[in-house]
Amino acid sequence: MIGTVGATACVRFSGNVVFNRTLIPTSRKFRSSSLLHRSSAYPGHIPLNPFENAFLTVGSSLMAFMDPKRGDMVAALGETTGGLTLPKLRDTMLDSPEGRRILKNRPRISSKTLDFGRLKALPDGTFGREYTRWLEVCKVTPDSREPVHYVDDPELAYVMQRYRETHDFYHALFGLRVSVLPELALKAFEFANLGFPMTALALGASFKLKKAQSDRFWHEFLPWGIRCGGSARCLMTVYWEERWDQEVRDIKQELGVWDPPAGLSIYSP
Amino acid sequence: MMLSQVSHGAKRTNRQLLAPILLRKNHGQATPNNSQLSGRTASFGFRTVPEESKVSLVNGVFDSMAPTYDLMNDAISLGVHRLWRNTFISTLKPGHKGPIRCIDVAGGTANIALRILDHARKEYGDRETTVEIVDINAQMLREGFKKCEKTIYHNTPQVSFHVANAQELPPSQFKDNSYDLYTIAFGTRYCTSLPAVLGEAHRVLKPGGTFACLELSTMRNPLLRTLYDRCSFSVIPLLGAILARDRDSYQYMVESIRTFPCQAELAGMIKDAGFATGGDHNGGAWRDLWGGIACIHTGVKE
Numbered sequence: 001m002i003g004t005v006g007a008t009a010c011v012r013f014s015g016n017v018v019f020n021r022t023l024i025p026t027s028r029k030f031r032s033s034s035l036l037h038r039s040s041a042y043p044g045h046i047p048l049n050p051f052e053n054a055f056l057t058v059g060s061s062l063m064a065f066m067d068p069k070r071g072d073m074v075a076a077l078g079e080t081t082g083g084l085t086l087p088k089l090r091d092t093m094l095d096s097p098e099g100r101r102i103l104k105n106r107p108r109i110s111s112k113t114l115d116f117g118r119l120k121a122l123p124d125g126t127f128g129r130e131y132t133r134w135l136e137v138c139k140v141t142p143d144s145r146e147p148v149h150y151v152d153d154p155e156l157a158y159v160m161q162r163y164r165e166t167h168d169f170y171h172a173l174f175g176l177r178v179s180v181l182p183e184l185a186l187k188a189f190e191f192a193n194l195g196f197p198m199t200a201l202a203l204g205a206s207f208k209l210k211k212a213q214s215d216r217f218w219h220e221f222l223p224w225g226i227r228c229g230g231s232a233r234c235l236m237t238v239y240w241e242e243r244w245d246q247e248v249r250d251i252k253q254e255l256g257v258w259d260p261p262a263g264l265s266i267y268s269p
Numbered sequence: 270m271m272l273s274q275v276s277h278g279a280k281r282t283n284r285q286l287l288a289p290i291l292l293r294k295n296h297g298q299a300t301p302n303n304s305q306l307s308g309r310t311a312s313f314g315f316r317t318v319p320e321e322s323k324v325s326l327v328n329g330v331f332d333s334m335a336p337t338y339d340l341m342n343d344a345i346s347l348g349v350h351r352l353w354r355n356t357f358i359s360t361l362k363p364g365h366k367g368p369i370r371c372i373d374v375a376g377g378t379a380n381i382a383l384r385i386l387d388h389a390r391k392e393y394g395d396r397e398t399t400v401e402i403v404d405i406n407a408q409m410l411r412e413g414f415k416k417c418e419k420t421i422y423h424n425t426p427q428v429s430f431h432v433a434n435a436q437e438l439p440p441s442q443f444k445d446n447s448y449d450l451y452t453i454a455f456g457t458r459y460c461t462s463l464p465a466v467l468g469e470a471h472r473v474l475k476p477g478g479t480f481a482c483l484e485l486s487t488m489r490n491p492l493l494r495t496l497y498d499r500c501s502f503s504v505i506p507l508l509g510a511i512l513a514r515d516r517d518s519y520q521y522m523v524e525s526i527r528t529f530p531c532q533a534e535l536a537g538m539i540k541d542a543g544f545a546t547g548g549d550h551n552g553g554a555w556r557d558l559w560g561g562i563a564c565i566h567t568g569v570k571e
Contacts, residue, residue, distance in 0.1 A: 046516070052503045059511040072514060 042157060046149045053080050056150065061201060068180075068205055075146040078198040079160060085195045086156040092234045093159070099237035106158050107241055109142050109165040119244055127172070127251055128244030134172040137266045142168060162236065163194065169240045173248065173257070175265040180205065181213055181221065182264040188225025193235055220261045232256045311461045314524030323461040324434065328406055330459075330518045331377070335408035337513040338378055344508050345519075350455075353563045354380055357454060357483045360556070360565055364389030368397035369449035372473060374435045374466075375456020376402040377409025379416050379428070381483075385452070386422055396427070403431045403438070404456075436465035438473060446475045454483040458529040467542035474570040480544055486557070486564035487531040493560060501526070532557065532564050544568025 038047050048056065060076040068074070093099030107113070119128035135141065145164045151157040170189070176182040184206055191199040206217055233255045243251060252258065259265070309320040318326060334341065342350045363369060363385045373382045382400040389395035404410050410430045422428045433439060435453070451470045460466045470480050488494040501523050509519025530538065536554035540546050546568045547553030555566045 049503070052507060055504060056507050056511070059507065063511050070514070073511065076510070 041152060042154045044147045044149050045152070045154075045157070047152055048080070048150055053150070056080050065204060071144070072146050074198070074202070075148075075164065076150060077201065078164075078196060079148060079150040081197040081201070082151065082160060085197065086151065086153075086159050089163075089194060089234070089236050090156060090159050093237050096234075096237040098239040098242075099234075102162065102237075102239050103155065103158070106162075107239075108161075109168075109241075111141055111143050114142065122245060125247050125249070126244065127240070127246050127248050130175070130248050131169065131172040131244075134168075134175060134266060138171075138178045140168070140178060159236070163196075166235070166238075166240060169238075170235060173251065174259055175267045176260070177264060177266055180209065181217060184209075184217060185221035185225050185260055185264055188222045189229035190225075192226045192229030193232055194229075216261075216263065221264065224260045228257050228260070312525075312528045314521040315528065320461055324405065327459045330521055331406040332408050333515050334513065334518050335377070335406065335412050337515075338409065338412065339380070341509065341513055341519070344512055345505050349559070350563075353483060353558050354384060354454065356558060357381070357452075357481070357565055358384045358388050360567070361385075361450065361452070361479065361481055362388070362392075363450055364393045364395040364398050368395050368399075370447065371398065371400040371450040371452065372403060372443070372448045373400050374403045374451065374453040374470075375405070375459070376400075376452070376454065377404035377406055377413050379413030381452050381454045382413070382428055383417065383420060383422070385450075386427055399427050399429075401429050401431060401443075403433050403435065403443075405432065405434050407432050435460055436462055436469060438469050443469075443473050445472050448473050449475060449478050451478065451480045452483075453481075455485065457482050457484045457535075458525045463530070463535075463538055464542065467538060467544075471543045471570055476570055478570050480539065480568045480570065482535070482539075482566045484529065484535075484564060484566070485526045486529070486535075486561050488561040489551075489557065490560060497562065498527075532561070532566070535564075535566055539566055539568045542568075543571065545571050 040047065056076055057080040060073040060080065063070055064073040064077055090103070093103055116132060120132045122129040124130075142165065145161075148157045148160045148164075151160050167186075167190075170176075170186055171178070171182075174186075176186055184203065187199045187202045190196060191203075203222075206214060209217060235255070238255065307320060310317045311320045311323040312318075313323055313326050331338075346353075358381070363371060368389070371382075371385055373385070376382055379402055382402050385400050386398060389398040402410065402413055404413075410432060414430055417423050417428055431442070433443070435456070451474050453466075453470075457463065457466065467480075474480060488497055505523050506516045506520040509522075510516040513519070529535075532551070532555045533549055536546055536549060539554070546566075547555075551557050554568070555564050557564050
């Protein structure tokens with residue numbers, strides 16, 4: 001995405017700013033200001049000061065509400081509001097052996113890092129096979145995720161990126177389709193399980209549902225999401241890439257999750 | 270959609286066909302044609318790039334910005350840019366001495382051209398004034414064409430669209446001494462060489478013709494200037510990301526304002542190009558708008 005280069009383009013500021021062709025020393029005026037000299041901690045990083053963070057929070061939430069297809073705005077909202085959640089998640093990961101391995105290895109999920117051939121060849125019912133089945137049925141790829149821009153700490157930026165990339169695995173675990181209702185149900189689950197404020201804000205999109213769908217959501221899917229997500233193990237501590245061969249039902253039992261009510265899954269009629 | 274009225278006056282600007290597409294995905298990474306590198310550089314925002322790259326970099330920026338250009342102008346300036354453009358036209362009073370031939374450079378989305386024609390028509394009943402809109406970027410001209418389609422000037426000789434580089438207007442099409450009014454609004458800071466642009470303006474204007482430039486400039490008051498800088502560097506790239514999905518083009522835009530010559534410098538360059546200007550003060554060779562956020566420079570060809 002364009003944003004990946006944006007950080008390098010705005011970093012290149014050294015020497016003096018020229019105003020009215022008079023040289024104004026940068027050291028005194030601009031050294032501590034983030035606005036003209038943005039030093040990035042990782043590729044794609046765009047540091048924001050508190051005002052900019054608030055501005056982007058408001059702007060991205062309005063934009064995401066008006067046009068939910070703006071994945072970049074949903075992503076931005078998650079990042080600007082995830083300030084308190086990310087350290088907690090990182091600490092939860094550090095408390096678990098699997099989570100520590102994830103933070104150490106920092107695995108990435110993309111069509112470059114996954115061996116689809118091997119996964120498709122696994123037996124039915126295994127996580128790897130069911131994940132590839134879900135990708136095919138829903139016609140998505142693991143490459144459509146926006147990179148992280150607005151999280152300052154590189155490790156927390158990785159945690160955010162990991163969440164974004166493993167979101168599809170949560171879909172695949174329950175076989176959830178990618179339409180509005182299953183997505184909202186999953187957001188409720190994620191809010192209870194992970195705690196991102198943005199997942200709760202996303203529930204604002206439920207106002208756009210038709211009456212019948214809205215009723216089912218509020219009476220069946222939302223309660224499932226909250227109960228199931230709240231009692232399950234934190235999904236960020238799951239090293240999915242070590243579990244391709246594992247049966248999906250065994251994974252569900254281990255994590256303490258159960259399927260949502262009928263109507264959201266690619267497996268139901 | 271075919272732009273039947275677009276003429277491609279400068280093939281050289283299209284020589285790097287892939288460059289704008291690649292640059293849109295990889296903003297700011299200049300890809301100069303190595304065999305023609307002159308060693309001269311130009312500013313692209315806060316970056317310095319080979320002069321030869323600036324045209325294609327700017328083209329890439331405007332390819333991205335074209336569809337949302339007018340919306341972004343309104344969002345960034347809270348609509349104030351419309352006031353500035355109106356003031357620009359009311360300063361120039363096109364048509365008050367009879368129908369004139371105008372050239373509006375970097376005028377892709379037709380904001381100035383339509384104002385010129387409307388002013389001539391409404392104030393003086395003039396239906397003969399013509400405006401030739403010139404822009405280096407075809408996407409911007411496409412947006413201007415779509416806008417003109419909704420007006421009475423569509424399919425009339427009063428407005429026409431041309432792809433060309435302001436520094437090298439093809440002489441066969443833009444002949445010497447042929448225009449009464451040359452306007453350039455919010456496009457000067459994207460040009461690679463101001464003297465070249467001014468030279469061409471001087472060439473194509475008739476003796477006695479007017480050169481007029483509307484551009485973002487330097488605020489006079491240092492406190493307000495600092496506040497303005499902070500706000501624009503914070504808000505404008507974010508608005509670009511939110512509304513136009515394009516942070517980089519708007520980051521470039523705010524940087525380009527800072528690297529542009531100030532009022533007195535630009536007035537000096539206009540004078541050097543052979544134009545007669547007013548005195549070296551606000552109200553003379555230039556007129557500040559909103560404390561210097563924008564500025565109108567004028568000159569008359571002797």
